[in-house]
Amino acid sequence: MKVLAYAGGEYLTGDDIADALLDYSQALADVGSAASVEIPIVAKDGHHAEATFLVGPASQxxxxxxxxxxxxxxxxxxxxxxxxxxxxxxxxAVPVDADDRPTDFDSAI
Structure with a gap:
């Protein structure tokens, strides 16, 4: 399990969920975009709940x-x-040859 620290709160969720959220947040930041994402968490009293994160360039x-x-x-x-x-x-990315022209797609794969 992982704890996500976000906006002054802490949220307990699964390892893969936390990693995927961070990866998506980074990808959004790379393109200057943002999105809301709802993920499952374990609340402080132990029951399962949902938390919504706004992720993107300003996410911490x-x-x-x-x-x-x-x-x-x-x-x-x-x-x-x-x-x-x-x-x-x-x-x-598509590989390019020495003349800066795209190479044959079949040979690039």
Whole structure:
């Protein structure tokens, strides 16, 4: 589990969820954009809840590893969606040859 420190609060969530949120936040910052993302968390009383994060260029999120009694939060669909959104913000570079012309796409793969 990881604790996300954000906007003066601390939010306990799963490792993969926290990592995907940070990756998406970085990708948004790279392109000067922002988005709201809702993630599952473990509330202070131990029940599952949701928290919404506004992430992008001004985000200041710190993730730290947390040891505790709670079972790891897992949301594979959310992690997959966030990673896909992050990848979509970083198009794949096309290799160029010495003349600065795109190379044959089939040979570049």
């Amino acid at each position: 999120i710190v993730a730290t590893t947390a040891e505790g009694e709670y079972e790891e939060l897992v949301d594979d669909d959310l992690v997959h969606r966030l990673r896909g959104l992050a990848r979509a913000l970083h198009p794949v």
